[in-house]
Amino acid sequence: MKKFTRMLGTLGIVFAMALGVGVCSSDALAIDRIVLKDGSVIEGTIVREAQGAVWIKTTIGGVPAERMYLPSEFTSIERNAATAPAEATRPATGGDVPVVPAVPAVTTPAAPRSGVPRGVVITLGDREHGDMVGVYMVANILERAIPVIEQEIGTDGTGVVVLRFMSGGGYGAEVQKISDVIHNEYKKRWRTVGWIDSAISAAAMSAHCLEEIYFTTRGNYGACTGFYGSLDKPVEGFELEKSLHQMEKISARGGYDYRIMRSMQIMDPLSATIDANGEVHYFADTVSGDIIVNRNTEILTFNAVSAAKVKFSRGTADTLDELSKAMGFQEIQWVGKTVKGSLWPISRAEQMQMDFRKKVKTDEDNLNRYYANYAIHVQLAAGAPREERPPLVNRARQGLEQIKSMVRNNPAFARNIWGGREEYKEWLEEQEKLLRDLMR
Amino acid sequence: MKRNRIQRGIAALIAAMTLHMLTPAPAHAWAAPVAMTASTDTLIFKNGNVLEGTIVSETGTHVRFKGELHGIAFETEYPKADILEIKRGTGQAAGQAATDTKVVDPSSYLTPPPAPVIDDGRDKIYWIDLTGKFGEEITQTPLRNALKDAKNQRADVIIVMVDNKVVDDEEIRGNEELEKLYAQFDELFRAEKIMAVVVDEVPAEWQKPPRIIYWVRRALGGIAFMPLTSKEVYFHPEGKLGGVGNLNGMRARGHRRVVEKQISLRRGHAVGWVNQSGFPQPEMLVRALTQEDFVLSLKIEGGRPVLFEGYPSNPGEELLTDDGMEGNADTIDQAARGEGNDVLTLDHRLAKLLGISKGTAETRDELLSLLGYRTDQIVKSRSEAIMRDWVRGFEAGKTQARRLWEEFGEVQVQGDYDQRRQARSTQIQKIEQIKSIFKRYAESFEWRWLARYGFPIDGEGGPGIAQLTEIQDRIRTQQLLDRR
Structure with missing residues (x-):
């Protein structure tokens, strides 16, 4: 018993986040398959349908269960799927392969108009679900969207990807990863621009490799000072120098004077002069330039007006039409479904981002429950006679599967909770062994 | 003082629950689903949950329902907004058709x-x-x-x-x-x-x-x-x-x-x-609105107002905000009057x-x-009615949530097995009702009010609905662990 408790305790962290859909095992008799929007596939027997909702008998962790899904929760139903090849839709179960969200179901794309470039808007963070860098804004989901975007706007170099930023910052550890995906993958394939609604701290640092940045009227960008969660704990010393150096390199990617980001990180003054050719020259004080960009004792955050004044922003746009014009397009085909209340069409790649954040939000809200469910049943099994353990271990396994599903959806959880991918794997192996031991 | 008492109360509650959680459970505690009979009513929720039992009462917006879940009897009121479908058994109220009823979202009545x-x-x-x-x-x-x-x-x-x-x-x-x-x-x-x-x-x-x-x-x-x-x-x-x-x-x-x-x-x-x-000078305006050391003055140029940083240098200019230092600092009286x-x-x-x-x-x-x-x-x-209904509903929700929370704390889980089970069912039901109130008015609940009455608070300062669900889970686990 002590051993099990100790092994559970090795997690050694407070779960303050959450999860969503458990991975369902295949039933030998399964003939129907429901592909959920988050990519999970539920196999079993459909027993009822009403108003578009379906009820399916399946097994979860070896326990028979009946589940109901609303039409808004699944992308497709495969009936009598046992006779059809299954691999294409089967969720990956390996620890390294992300399974959710899957690429949303293919809809017939609008026919490309000859000679007209196509574009998509991809959101990074939203008000409803979350915006934290390293939790809701992660490199991994941007990377997974690449083949979908390729399918939607082509690979001939004429496509446009608008990255709409809405984030108050987050984990600095994610900045380099996001910057790398944008710089090494997106920018090489498409004209990639930033559309800043709010990019604070790590979000601004993530966007800073973009040469072409537009603001919304209320946009803000900056305040990149690193700190460790508390107002009295700034990033200092070697770590600070490393961060400043990192951002100098990322500034070069975006073609920005390194002093701009520096003033966003530390209290360096900054002024600027625009010469007769329209070139902007920066000075690390408040007196050499004509325009004071950052005061002596402050940290820089741009707004739409101040960013445009020193040409950091290429323009201000609140609608897609205004953005298209600011980008110089006479005509551009924005790909995706028109959705009421959305200022841009929702492409499949964008739907992926939205689904991802929705699941992460569910994960954050429920992680404590999943972990508690796991831990309690391990403890119960450990205290029960051998013959009474199987159902308890099955319950524990369900909890563990939920945690695994969470990390598959968003590998950043492994870093944020366990301290790293390896640490997570190690913990997982311990738990798997523990469950096996309980069944001996 | 009150806060400390509340915190101690919560800690004691959690500690009590944790002790129970460590008690081994009998294998037979995995309750089989209640058999569905012709007289069973079924609530199918939008989140996929299905409850079977009996409709106790019903209004235009809520359904009061009793049944048994994981071996625990419950009676709870659910907003119809959360329900996809109501299946009525033969035990329905006279005059009601035994057909599926599509529940209309109450918000549609607002407009x-x-x-x-x-x-x-x-x-x-x-x-x-x-x-x-x-x-x-x-x-x-x-x-x-x-x-x-x-x-x-x-x-x-x-x-x-x-x-x-x-x-x-x-x-x-x-x-x-x-x-x-x-x-x-x-x-x-x-x-x-x-x-x-x-x-x-x-x-x-x-x-x-x-x-x-x-x-x-x-x-x-x-x-x-x-x-x-x-x-x-x-x-x-x-x-x-x-x-x-x-x-x-x-x-x-x-x-x-x-x-x-x-x-x-x-x-x-x-x-x-x-x-x-x-507004042409938004940053100047915001600095003056939010930072007390910012000195802002106004002058008129070409008939238009122009803000500038610093003190006035001629009678045509007007000081709007001083540096708030020493003798310039507002008195409490001035601050209180917004002057x-x-x-x-x-x-x-x-x-x-x-x-x-x-x-x-x-x-x-x-x-x-x-x-x-x-x-x-x-x-x-209907704007006046919409605003008024919200306020009334919220105030009533606060009162109800406090009462339910107090009642929850007063439930004694003791006696024989059936009494303990019933007590836990009551606890779960109380929390379910609190959650329902919190979900409906989540945006209006403020952390200070929640803290004052000892409710869990989420990371954004709102009602801790997930934490309440965790408490329910713990109670269910206690029930699983309980022996006759």
């Missing part, structure tokens, strides 16, 4: 079908009063519903009268811990959720967005930014706008660089919202002088007259 629109060529005006406590009574859901009503009424102009009640801070003054927490509560960020309804949702949902006009009686605190997003603002002769705190106060609370970051990002947000109005000048508080004169206000009106008719409209152009709306 009546569009009234017949008489197009006499004149603008239709929709009136909204934003009154009461910001964040609780002035909040996004009723505002959104009022705007939906305005859309149905095909309004051309929406006039929003702002008159918020200032939060009474007496209860937190002197309590260092609470003061510290309160200082971290950024009303601007709360206001963003409300302002987005007007600034983002209206243009996205209206084919021809209406003119939005604000009439300011009192806009103090986070709501001050709301009128500042508009190009059309009018003031009441006693109108005040400001009171958005003192950002510099953060400087005493941490490392200077980190604090400056926090100030900078907040200013960045605030300036962004003011940018929406097209100090360490930070900027706009009254009708200053607002007009700065070009923020287009005019001053004492009454609604006077305002309409200034706008060139007549009273009969105001359409008959």
